[in-house]
Amino acid sequence: MTLQSLLTNFALILFILMVITGVIWCLDVFYLAKQRRAAADRALAEYDARTAKLTADGIKLDNTTSRAEIEAANMRQPTWVEYSGSFFPVIALVFFLRSFLYEPFKxxxxxxxxxxxxxxxxxxxxxxxxxxxxxxxxxxxxxxxxxxxxxxxxxxxxxxxxxxxxxxxxxxxxxxxxxxxxxxxxxxxxxxxxxxxxxxxxxxxxxxxxxxxxxxxxxxxxxxxxxxxxxxxxxxxxxxxxxxxxxxxxxxxxxxxxxxxxxxxxxxxxxxxxxxxxxxxxxxxxxxxxxxxxxxxxxxxxxxxx
Missing domain, CATH: 2.10.109.10 (Umud Fragment, subunit A)
Structure with missing residues (x-):
């Protein structure tokens, strides 16, 4: 009797997904996040310099954009990075469980x-x-x-x-x-x-x-x-x-x-x-x-x- 896995070649598919999302997760943690942090720091420095100059010149400040909003905008992950980072630990956990502990069959x-x-x-x-x-x-x-x-x-x-x-x-x-x-x-x-x-x-x-x-x-x-x-x-x-x-x-x-x-x-x-x-x-x-x-x-x- 042939057993049918819940998905054909599921282990290989899961492994490929884990590798792809894992690479993106590592790229974000060790490179892209630092790039975003540097960009946010530059934007905040420009904001602070502009604020200080306007204050010194007696010009009323435009408070429509706050420092927090500028930082959040620059630190926001791209959608493809955000989804990969969210899925990676879940996929890795499922892969570990079904590869080394328990696997379902029909x-x-x-x-x-x-x-x-x-x-x-x-x-x-x-x-x-x-x-x-x-x-x-x-x-x-x-x-x-x-x-x-x-x-x-x-x-x-x-x-x-x-x-x-x-x-x-x-x-x-x-x-x-x-x-x-x-x-x-x-x-x-x-x-x-x-x-x-x-x-x-x-x-x-x-x-x-x-x-x-x-x-x-x-x-x-x-x-x-x-x-x-x-x-x-x-x-x-x-x-x-x-x-x-x-x-x-x-x-x-x-x-x-x-x-x-x-x-x-x-x-x-x-x-x-x-x-x-x-x-x-x-x-x-x-x-x-x-x-x-x-x-x-x-x-x-x-x-x-x-």
Whole structure:
């Protein structure tokens, strides 16, 4: 499932705006303001000299313009400088927050149903898995590693311009087997508890729903019994594909070092690591942790992501 940022290439646009407004702000503080101050001082000196001469000559002073008005007129910022100076701290703050702390995304498709619904507006923690340089997405400080069960946003390996969201199923070194719609991790079958069938309100169809206990992390998944466990015709060639073996009933993959195996909770309606391979650590964006709104269901959807 592709994630749509609130604005396309918003991070780059924000960075460019921050640089432009920041340069103008610095130019004003360190140069233009001093020029205005010098111009104001000259105008005030001329005003004082003229006032002193007229007073000495016994001429009545024209008080229509005061010193304060002359100073204010000369110190007034040009409109383009005033607006840039006002916007710069706001833009810089937003850029810092979304680059290093939290970034909003919108869910456009159903691959993470029932955990995430179409239209969910979510927040992603950008520092959980380490601090990365904005735009370049290069990790500079290592913190935590992704864990099985995390809902993670990452750059799609086949198109780095797209952000995807899936659940972490396998971490480096794990042996993942998915057969007959059941997971086995490192030789241990994952526990499944049947739940009430899930109703897709758009198509008015039901899917089997289970509570999946992925090595201690419980969450809901849905499956379509009539669908194949893996559609072999959709499997692409991908890096480290030799670590996976496919068969009609499913597949087995050993997760390479520095990579992660991802799957959607809507198991039969998700293009994930089964089809396009592993997610390298360098592609990680952050951990999805909170739904803050869904315009189609504004109150019911608010809450933490399990």
């Amino acid at each position: 869910i456009p498709s159903m691959s993470m149903v029932p955990t995430l619904q179409v239209g969910d507006l979510i927040l992603v923690n950008k520092f959980t898995y380490g601090i990365r340089l904005p735009i370049l997405n290069k990790k500079v400080v290592q913190l935590n590693d992704p864990q099985r069960g995390d809902v993670m946003v990452f750059k799609y390996p086949r198109d780095m311009s797209q952000d995807y969201i899936k659940r972490v199923i396998g971490v480096p070194g794990d042996k993942i087997t998915y057969e007959n719609k059941r997971l086995t991790v490192n030789g241990k079958p994952v526990e499944y508890t049947p739940l009430e069938d899930y109703l897709n309100e758009e198509s008015l169809t039901y899917s089997k729903q289970f509570k999946e206990n992925l090595t201690g992390v419980e969450h809901r998944v849905i499956v379509t019994e009539a669908a194949p466990t893996v559609n072999l015709s959709d499997v692409k060639d991908f890096p480290h594909s030799e670590a996976c073996t496919y068969r009609y009933e499913g597949f087995t993959c050993v997760v390479p070092a520095g990579n992660y195996f991802m799957m959607g909770d809507n198991r039969d309606n998700s293009a994930d690591s089964r089809y396009w391979g592993f997610v390298p650590d360098k592609n990680i964006v952050g951990k999805a942790f909170f739904v803050w709104m869904n315009l189609g269901n504004p109150l019911k959807r608010i809450g933490s992501i399990q």
